[in-house]
Amino acid sequence: MGQDYYKLLGIDKSASQDEIKKAYRKAALKWHPDRNKDNIATAEKKFKEVSEAFEVLSDDNKRTVYDQYGEEGLKANGGAGPGANPFGAGTGGGAFPGASFGFGGGGGGFQASDPNDIFSHIFGGGMGGGMGGMGGGADMFGGGSPFGGASGGFGGMPGGPGGRRRGPQRQESSAPLEPVAEITRPLALTLEEIYKGGTKRLKITRKLRNGSEEGKVLEIAYKAGWKKGTKVKFQGAGHEDEHGRGQTIVFVVEEKPHGRFTREDDDLVVRLNINLLDALVGNNEGTREVEHLDGRKIKVALPKGIITPNQETRVAGEGFPITRKDSVKKVGDLVVKWNVHFPRTLSDSQKDGLKKILG
CATH class of the missing domain: 2.60.260.20 (Urease metallochaperone UreE, N-terminal domain)
Incomplete structure (x- = not known):
């Protein structure tokens, strides 16, 4: 049967190129191994799969062949008979620099590119020697890995240090991310607390991008004389979004009613x-x-x-x-x-x- 590339990216078969690219960005960020250190084997496998799906569906020729013959036909030279070449002489080579696949000329069918090449190509940055296994030397967004410069990555996969030489790459700027979300919570203080000033320790539970939860204690030092409506912000302390960015928690001072x-x-x-x-x-x-x-x-x-x-x-x-x-x-x-x-x-x-x- 082979892989369902559309299902891997979570899109319909009628998806446009913009929709395919958007779906790949989301999936690649979700499954990048540097952001899944607790489940590295699964992440590497999924990252490779979504990259391959994007590489095929973003190329009209390969997409046409895939839609007709499926993954197995695509990788077996389009499912044609021995020695046949249903793609014509001009469809060889890959959509991404350094690709090691070919159509026509006896190339033997489609072979997926290094997922790191595809990732760096889509997310921009003059990578030169590539992502280096997503470890040291990557400079995607003006300095270091977008995931904190963590080392590791794809082990023996091609494209790391010592891998094949890559050709020139076309830089493609990434669409800007939406601003980090803010969540507002009340900070109820008695008049006695507001009169004296002090510190409150609040325990929160936040959801992480990988589906787990994390307990955290936030310490709020409130000053004597603070008024109702005063705001205290904790950036990155809230739930993580699909890009691993924590929400900003905003505490707003409220005055508790007093008996006298x-x-x-x-x-x-x-x-x-x-x-x-x-x-x-x-x-x-x-x-x-x-x-x-x-x-x-x-x-x-x-x-x-x-x-x-x-x-x-x-x-x-x-x-x-x-x-x-x-x-x-x-x-x-x-x-x-x-x-x-x-x-x-x-x-x-x-x-x-x-x-x-x-x-």
Whole structure:
């Protein structure tokens, strides 16, 4: 039966040349041995197969023969009788530099090129002596292997150091990859944490390109005074895409609700109750005590005179640290907002008394 080249590349038989090339790029990156160190034997086999499939399907002559006779016919000189040459005299040679196959002239049928030659030809770069087994000396994208310069590769396959000499190669630029994806996650902090600053250690599990998973601990040092919406980025820490690039994880600060305090810009706000009598009569010597986020007891003097609902008293320098470098003020304030507690009911005599006083 032979190999199904279309299936190897994951394309239809009607695929265009652009679709064939795109499918090869994806498959070659997926199965390159330098990116599959944990499964090198399978990767080498698959890398060789997808390269051969691309080499045949990207050439109209060879594709026509393959579609008619299949892989076995293609490699047996098109399935014709002994000595026959169904391809004509002009179809010999390969589509890729250094190919060791031929059609016509008694060449004996198609022989696949070195997959490294095809890879370097498609992904560009003046390779000269080839990829050298994908090891030292490869310079595909302006310096080193695209897979971190890892050594190894195809062992005794032709094309490494000492292999046959390659002819001149036509450089073909690779289409630019899409930007690395970003994934957003909340970083929920209490007001106590934001007031003091500190460090959080978050354990994540990310998916790797080869299908396995990896546990990782990210350490986030958050500063005192950080505001809601502040972002912390970890490049390459997320799931890997088909090219082995990790997503960027973006943590966005959120403020957890507090039982007593709220935050307004850089100010720490608390509401204190006062009854109507104290609000009207006033107590110039009176104070209220507020337990701060760090546990300190802060005494807050009552306002002089009549206290109106939502009237504010500020205690300077007891708010959140201000992180803006251009700010003259370095710390916000503690803001007390007074809740005047009105009685729910009044007796008739109380009403009459208030009418006499206020009427």
